[in-house]
Structures are given as structure tokens and as C-alpha cells.
Amino acid sequence: MRDRVTENEPYTGDDVKVASSSRTFVARNFTKWYWGLRGFARQRPVSAFWLAISVFLILMAISAPLIAPHEPNKPDFLNIKTEPNRSDIFGTDQLGRDYFSRTIFGARVSLLIAFTSVALGTAIGGVLGILGGYLGGTFDLISQRFLEVLMAVPGLLLAIILVLSMGAGASAVIIAIAVTRLPTTSRVLRAETMSIKETQYIDSARSIGASPLRVMIVHVAPQTVASFIVIFTASLGTAILTEASLGFLGLGIAPPTATWGGMLGEAAVTLIPDWWMVLFPGMFITLTVLAFNLFGDGLRDVLDPRARGRI
């Protein structure tokens, strides 16, 4: 029966537009990215600048061993606490270690922890949000109450409690920061899922026999990507701050590994800290947080049509 139909001349009505030319997959995606970035730079030049700074910081962290002029953890007891000079442009610390090298290596720890913890936290939070928003009922009730308990405790305090209970170390810090990211992500994606759930294409997906899991993965999740990216970038700044705070309090990565927070903590031991020991790590923390936050802001404006044009 089917053949009989397909043998017929295809029905061409007035509403059929002229066919577009075929393009290859790679070309489509490359141009998509190129035009996306170009458009972003045009619309939000300031955010694009901070995107460039973020990329620069990430590249700096990745290539730390190539850039750093000295071993970050190698003491030089003949040059303790020297002011910035030709050989040590950021000066040296109380063990004579090169502060510039330590700052660059510190970026590795900060960014690595920030990215992994935020990825972990927002991913789990997002899954909880989509599940809760789509399924509703008991699962939603229980997961949201659990997240509200987390929300009630200030983020840094929560992170301190978690690190203390798990014992210091990179994985403890990552998990602690990830947990602080759960409530926001799940709340936002849950709200978004609840509104997507009411749209007709979800009805039509269900009407072709798609299972709830399939609807969530194929139809709901892709719609929340924009919000997810925005939350992800905005969370990076907070995560870096939390990681630095934990390091400052001595709860972060164990010494002698260089971390920005840890360096600030070591500097603060003295009654009157030397200026370069506070300025450079502090400057990099500020720069990184600012870069991720302002880039995230611009991204939100571009990705969220409702926020567009608002002050």
C-alpha cells in the first residue's frame, strides 16, 4: 500500500519553499561557532573581553610548566622574602620560593578544582532539577526539601563542614564545593522543566510513544542547555572564591602545593604581611572571578531572550 503512495507525484503546494542547498555537517558546525562568537563579540564587547581574559587564564594554567621561570616548590633560603626584582618578578615568599611561578601554578589548582566541582555540582543539580520538574510527585517533594536544607546553610560554612567531615584533600574540596552548587542549579532547571513540560511538543513527543526518560533526555534537557551554561560560568567565580577561602583557612589542598588561597593564608601569618605576597594571589583571584562572572553575565543576556534589552 505504501508503495502506491510514494509512486505518486509528490504534492507540491504553495507553502513549499524552494529547497535549501545541502551542507556538510562539519561546515555547518564550524560556521555556527564562528558566527556565534562573532555575534557575541558584537553584541557584548565587554563580555567578549572578559571571555578573552578567561581563556588567557585557562591557557596560562595549562601551560604553567612552560611559562614558570622557577620550580614553584623549590625553597631558596638565600633569597627569603625578597621584593619583586628581575629574577623574581613577583618576589619570593618566606621559604624563598619564586612567587610568580607559584602564582601561575596556583591557577592550575584553582581552575581545576573550580571546573571539576562546578561540573559535578551543576550536573547532579541539573539532573535532580529535570527529574523533579518533569516527574513531580514524591521524588520532587523529597529532593527539593533536601536541597532546601542545603540552601539554609551558607555556602562557605557548608563547604567547611563537609571538608572537615571528609578530611582535607583535593577530592574533599571538590565534593564540598560541588554540594554548594546543587540547590541553585536544580531550582533553575526544575522551574524551566516545569514550563517546558507544558509545551505542545512535549505532548506530541508523548503522543508518539516516547517514555518519560526519553522525553527528558531528548526533548527537555536540550532546552535547558542555555540556562545550564549560564549557571555553569556564573558558578565558576563562586567556586574559585570558595576554594580560595578554604585554602586561606588551611582546609584546602595540603602544602607545599601552590594555591592562591593557601598563599594568602601563608602571607597572613605575619603581623604585617609583605605587600607582594598579598597583592599577586589576591589580584589573580579577583581577576579570575571577575572574568568568569562578567563573561557569564554577557552570556546570560545573549542566551536568554527574556533578559535581553534589560538593564
Added chain:
Amino acid sequence: MDLDGTRPLLEVRNLRTSFFGRGEEVRAVDDVSFSLKTGETLGLVGESGCGKSVTALSILRLVPEPQGKILGGEVWLDGVDLLSLPDEGIRAVRGSQIGMIFQEPMTSLNPVLSIGRQLTETLEIHLGMTKHAAKDRAAELLNMVGIPDATSRLLDYPHQLSGGQRQRVMIAIALSCDPKLIIADEATTALDVTIQAQILELLARLTDDLGTALMIITHNLGVVARYADRVNVMYAGKIRETGSADEIYDTPRHPYTVGLLDSVPRLDRPKGSRLKSIEGEIPDLANLPTGCAYRPRCTYAVDRCAAENPPLAKVGDSHASACWEWPRLAEEQGQTVVS
């Protein structure tokens, strides 16, 4: 068993679906029964809010939960009661045995997925096709619904298509697994008139060629007159009159049907005759009047209508009406029929 002894493809018996909210029960579908034969086209007409769409959603068990609930009844499709199937069972029916086309072509396709992806989804779910085979089939389907250069159009996203084209894609999706029944819920209402005609023509031709039964839900009597074999007229959650399209149009036996027909301009009416509107408005489904729900607006109402709700009673070969006063109506209609 149907009147002519064959088993119907779809048989809905005493279907009841209600919505609950603010302590009220809204009886959207109240004791609805009808049947549909293989290859037949059924029109379900009525005003907005009379339960047409909820009837369709109930058949597929897509009534939004937890507010909406199917309270009772049976929906037999080819010997299987859809209402008693487990969740996996009804999912296997959706899309493969019953295809559904929704009202808004602008919003019924997922904006972030290419139409190829959405076309192949049904094939993947029900036929377990490989990506490559599904893609070929999807192109074939697009071609079938009259979208040229199908292979490259598969990469397009819904916003690159016009309203008519999107509805063609929806038809292709609905037809993709060779279903026994297609439900078109106001499928052309959002389109402009010329495109409406094209889409309906396409739908009618394809279902005819493939032997698929078609259920057209609409408030447009013209659409029903042109395409339906049988017509059910719904009002306030109940079927008030059912019959062949000819019976409904030529010899309506329910005051509501008469009112609907009088309110539409027709070429087969004498020139200069006035269009009449139905007085009053649809009753609140949460607080229905006693007896017949149409009584407050009905010009034929008698005391009995307030006391007893009239059941669907046979008034012709395949024609039934839920009205106590249909003989009086028939008499009057007989006098006014233009000969």
C-alpha cells in the same frame, strides 16, 4: 458489534474524564460512547470546551495528570482495551497504532531538534530501525507529504519551515509507523484558509490510500461536511447527536446541531436568509444545570428537559439524537427544508 455486523476498529464505551481543581469536578467528558470503522473518517464537532480534545487525549491516555483523570469507561482498539494497558503497553500504541496531530503546528515540533531527528524518533522507538534506514524512511515520508528535496530538508529546524510545512511534517510523523488511526485535533485551525484546504486534502488522500481511519476534531462544520463519513456532535462533555454526515446536515435531529448549522453561512441556503446565533453561552462544566445541559439555551425546551437528561435515542438508520423533543424539531425542520 456494529450495525452492519463488523467489529469496529475503535470503540469508546462510556468514557468519563474529569478535571479536579479548587474542590470542583469539571466533567470534561461525560459518558461518551462511539465507534469508528477501519478506513472511516469521523468528525467530532462542537464549541470550544465541549470535551472534543479531552476525548482524543483520553483515547491515548495523555490527559494531563494529576489534575485530569479518566474516571471510567473502555477504549477498545482492535480488541485491546487501551485504558487497562500498563504504561509500557499504551506507549507502544501511541505513535505506532494511533498517530496524533495537534492544533498548533508552530509549537508541536521541538524547536531545538532538526525535523529529521524528530521524524526518525518514532521509527526508532517503535520499529527499532537503524539510523541509516530511519533516515531513508524519513526522507520518503517527507516526500510523501509533499516536501520536495526531502533529504536535505531533514537537516532543517522547525523555524526554517512555514506553518503549512510544519503541519506536513506532523502528518509525516503521525503516518510514519503505518498507524490504524490518526487523530487530527484541530489540525488546520491555526493555518490560513488556502493552506487548510491543502493540508486537509493531503490528510484525506493519504489516509484514504493507506486505509487509515481518521478522526477529525474541529469546530469547523465546513471541514466536517467535506471530509467526514460520520459526525458526532458534542456539547458540554456529551455526544448530543450522531449520524452520517448527510443525516447530520440534511436532517439534524438535535436543537444544538440545528443551531450550529444555522450559525454558519451556507451556499445551499436561500439568498438573503439571516444567520442565527445560539443565545447564551456554554454552561460551567463544574455546575451543570439539571437535566439536559443544553436546556438553558434551547428554544425547544419543555419541562421534561429540566427533570431528565435525554439519552441518545435512535432517530434513523444510523442516526441518534439526545433530545426529548426531536419529533417536534423534525416536523418543523421538514417544513423549512428548501426543496
